[in-house]
Amino acid sequence: MTTRLLTDGASCPDAPSGHPVMLTTRDGVRFDVRCAPGEDVLSAAARAGYVLPSMCHKGSCGACSATVEGAHELGEHSPQALPEKDRAAGASLLCCTYPTEPLQVSLPFEGNRVIHGSVPERQAQVLAVDAVSPDGLTVRVRLALEPDEVSGAAVEFESGQFVEVSLPGLEVRRAYSLANVANWDGEAELLVRRQPGGWFSGILADWLANGFEGAQVVVRGPMGAFGLHENGVRPRWFVAGGTGLAPLASMVRRMAEWGDPQPVRIYLGVNAQPELPDLDLLPELAEAFDALPDAALVPCVWHPDGAWDGVVGTPADALEKDLTELVAASCGGPVDWPDLYVCGPPALVDAATRAAVDVGVPADQVHSERCLPS
Numbered sequence: 001m002t003t004r005l006l007t008d009g010a011s012c013p014d015a016p017s018g019h020p021v022m023l024t025t026r027d028g029v030r031f032d033v034r035c036a037p038g039e040d041v042l043s044a045a046a047r048a049g050y051v052l053p054s055m056c057h058k059g060s061c062g063a064c065s066a067t068v069e070g071a072h073e074l075g076e077h078s079p080q081a082l083p084e085k086d087r088a089a090g091a092s093l094l095c096c097t098y099p100t101e102p103l104q105v106s107l108p109f110e111g112n113r114v115i116h117g118s119v120p121e122r123q124a125q126v127l128a129v130d131a132v133s134p135d136g137l138t139v140r141v142r143l144a145l146e147p148d149e150v151s152g153a154a155v156e157f158e159s160g161q162f163v164e165v166s167l168p169g170l171e172v173r174r175a176y177s178l179a180n181v182a183n184w185d186g187e188a189e190l191l192v193r194r195q196p197g198g199w200f201s202g203i204l205a206d207w208l209a210n211g212f213e214g215a216q217v218v219v220r221g222p223m224g225a226f227g228l229h230e231n232g233v234r235p236r237w238f239v240a241g242g243t244g245l246a247p248l249a250s251m252v253r254r255m256a257e258w259g260d261p262q263p264v265r266i267y268l269g270v271n272a273q274p275e276l277p278d279l280d281l282l283p284e285l286a287e288a289f290d291a292l293p294d295a296a297l298v299p300c301v302w303h304p305d306g307a308w309d310g311v312v313g314t315p316a317d318a319l320e321k322d323l324t325e326l327v328a329a330s331c332g333g334p335v336d337w338p339d340l341y342v343c344g345p346p347a348l349v350d351a352a353t354r355a356a357v358d359v360g361v362p363a364d365q366v367h368s369e370r371c372l373p374s
Helices: 041-047 084-088 199-210 242-258 283-291 315-329 346-359
Strands: 004-007 019-024 029-035 065-069 072-074 091-093 097-099 103-106 121-131 138-145 162-166 174-177 187-193 216-223 236-241 264-270 295-301 339-344 366-370
Touching: 019 041, 029 041, 041 097, 072 091, 084 091, 121 199, 138 199, 138 216, 162 187, 174 187, 174 242, 187 199, 187 242, 236 242, 236 315, 236 346, 242 264, 242 283, 242 339, 264 315, 283 295, 295 315, 315 346, 339 346, 346 366
Parallel strands: 004 029, 019 103, 236 264, 236 339, 264 295, 339 366
Antiparallel strands: 019 029, 065 091, 065 103, 072 097, 121 138, 121 216, 138 187, 162 174, 162 216
């Protein structure tokens, strides 16, 4: 692997005293920053002009997890964001990693996922707000982004990335994955599960009840390291919990647009039937399924009522069953493991990852992102 050095924190004239940190991406791009006393690695990188993939900035989502070598203190964080087994293997959360000596950080993404400078922001007009589940709580939001000097009208991102949404003049932001694909028309599409007391949930409830004519938002991004990996023709299986479907839907739509030949399977899990998104209300995703040569949707309901005749349990349960059947079908020979993409609540991500690794799926074929209610 060839390492490309982008910069050295020492070259910055206002670099503070503190500990040097060398960060290296998966494809060998290296950049050096310096953490001031009491400063976390994520903040030090941003101050030096490098915005690393992250989401919550408070140790609760796990999006900034990386392998860290060198002594450091780990601040307050959720054990779901950094399980103890990952911590024991050298992982840390960069938003709450405070060096006590020079550090070397191995980032689990490629250099093109690091934003140089500030995160782009664009104004957007609300085009549509539609409930897409029988209980009315899962909402599809379509936005038209205003052109800017860099991208013009285009919306450029990698399927799997997210944006932050705010209202003009307000600092409150919420992160949502993009459910559509990159396009030249300026459109962005979000899937949001309305939460009791949620800030953006309240705004959506008002728009649904009273209309959204003239409504505008500010879109910040795209950001994030979650996305498709080139894998030849190995099958791709997607595991989604609730609106964790959004980035996976974007990936499936991108595969259909590019004519990818891999077999596709989506395990979509909800607690009860009324939460299941209606594909008739997500026509672009339904069209992508029709366009792919071998695609299947596996709805999973954890607590069904008497009318449900589909898979009972979580997507992790269904995934484990199907992976076990792959092992049995191999009759002791090599298994054609699929690449797995998992997005949803931390408990689902952990359960699906554990099921996959325990049955024998190589760890580097399991890609995940946790999403939290907001």
